[in-house]
Structures are given as structure tokens and as C-alpha cells.
Amino acid sequence: MSLLNVEHLSVSYGATEVLRDVSLTVDPGEVVTIVGPNGSGKTTLLRAIVGAASATAGRIGTAPGLVLGYVPQRLHIDPTLPITVERFLALPGGASRADKKSALARAGVPELAKRQMSQLSGGQLQRVLLARALVAKPRLLLLDEPTAGLDQPGSAAFYRLIDDVRRDTGCAVLMISHELHVVMAASDRVICLNGHVCCHGTPEHVSSAPEYQALFGTGTGGALALYRHDHDHRHDHDGACGTDHSAPRDQTKAAE
Numbered sequence: 001m002s003l004l005n006v007e008h009l010s011v012s013y014g015a016t017e018v019l020r021d022v023s024l025t026v027d028p029g030e031v032v033t034i035v036g037p038n039g040s041g042k043t044t045l046l047r048a049i050v051g052a053a054s055a056t057a058g059r060i061g062t063a064p065g066l067v068l069g070y071v072p073q074r075l076h077i078d079p080t081l082p083i084t085v086e087r088f089l090a091l092p093g094g095a096s097r098a099d100k101k102s103a104l105a106r107a108g109v110p111e112l113a114k115r116q117m118s119q120l121s122g123g124q125l126q127r128v129l130l131a132r133a134l135v136a137k138p139r140l141l142l143l144d145e146p147t148a149g150l151d152q153p154g155s156a157a158f159y160r161l162i163d164d165v166r167r168d169t170g171c172a173v174l175m176i177s178h179e180l181h182v183v184m185a186a187s188d189r190v191i192c193l194n195g196h197v198c199c200h201g202t203p204e205h206v207s208s209a210p211e212y213q214a215l216f217g218t219g220t221g222g223a224l225a226l227y228r229h230d231h232d233h234r235h236d237h238d239g240a241c242g243t244d245h246s247a248p249r250d251q252t253k254a255a256e
């Protein structure tokens, strides 16, 4: 049984439809990565899954009692508001000291408990955000570009950490990433989003799909092209993006 089942989801901000007819599933233990150009609705999709953006159509089903852990893309911390890492990790429902300690240890930053949030480096902050997501012992971890702003070694270390967490806890991961080599190496499945699901499947399948290449270019240049592609294929309401949305079932579980 899937942990998460997004069915025909549409989300609008005012009159602007940002997501249209998006369907996907995440099964226990899977790593599913969402790629897509800036403004393609990736963050909105995660926000809808955690209940922070409301659907205009479709539904989001979760396994009974599913605990989600969400690492947002950005966190603004008011530097005038003193708050320690330890206090930041407190959950609305309360978290034990032991749970907070073990989440920090699992995120690789056990020494940061007493530090001020405003004094953390970018890499430390990402790990503290991860720790906060882990306190509740999630079965599904949602990561929104978790390594944005980190240098290459910092980013690689963070993804190794995610891999360790997944192996140790068995949680599934649904993440947004712009780093193609990470996506290729670490994901079971990839969903290419551009307001709608352009294509989906194994990393190999997606990276060779014409819809993906139209968005991101081909080869390793695709990773760099993520931010400067020209959106040159249609994705209006007839779904005419040249996409075979009925991709072979052995290659993907999206849109079931």
C-alpha cells in the first residue's frame, strides 16, 4: 500500500493555476525526486501535501496514521528573536528531550543543541531543519531543495546523510532537487513537473525522455540548464505536451 497517493491534484493561487491534474504515489522506503524549472509548482506540490496549500481539484490520500517530516526550502529566522536549536526542535505536540537529542545526532549535529538558530551556518541550518523533521519519526520525509545554498561537498554530505537516514529508519523520501547527478544516483523514480507531470519513471527513463530534454537539454548540461531553459513545449489544458502520460507501468508508479 502506498504511503502517499496524490490524485488529479490542481492548485491555484487566485486566478492562476499552478498545478493541474497532478497524480503520483510514494511507496514505503522509496526515494522519489521531483525535478522541474523554476516556478513549475514543485514547492506548491509539497505544500499541498503537508496541508499548507489547498487543492482546487483532486485529492491527497495518505496511509492511516502517516507521520510526515517536512524540510522547507527556506526558513526566515528573525535575528532579534533568540531561540536555541533545542527549543526550535520542540513540536507543537511536545517532544521529549531524548527524541530531540537523537534527531540531532541522526542529522549529524549533536553539538548544536544549545546554539542560537540565528548563528548557524547554511549547512548547519539545513541539518537542524532535517533534525526537526526527524523528531516525529516520520515514515515519509519531504525535502524541498535541501541543499540550496550549500557548496558541492556540503551538498554531497547532506545527501549521504539522507541516504543513511533512509537506510536506518526505512522512511520514504519525496524530494525536490536541482542536482542532476544526485537525482540520477539516489532516486528510485523521478517526476518531471511543469505545472503538470511532463514525464516520470526511472532516472534513466526520465533523463532520456523528449519532454525532459525539451525542458532541460541533454547530457550533463541538463543539470546546468535547469535554471535557464526556454519553455518551448505546450502544456495547456488538452495535455498536449507530447507526453505519454501512460508510461509503462514497470517504469513508474506515478499516476496510478
Ligand SMILES: Nc1ncnc2c1ncn2[C@@H]1O[C@H](COP(=O)(O)OP(=O)(O)OP(=O)(O)O)[C@@H](O)[C@H]1O
Binding pocket: 013, 018, 036, 037, 038, 039, 040, 041, 042, 043, 044, 045
Ligand atoms: N503564496 C503564493 N501566492 C501566489 N503565487 C504563488 C505563491 N506561491 C507560489 N506562487 C507562484 O506559483 C508558481 C509556482 O511556485 P512554486 O514555488 O511552487 O514553484 P517551484 O517549482 O517550487 O519554483 P522554484 O524552483 O523557483 O523554487 C510561481 O509562479 C509562483 O510565483
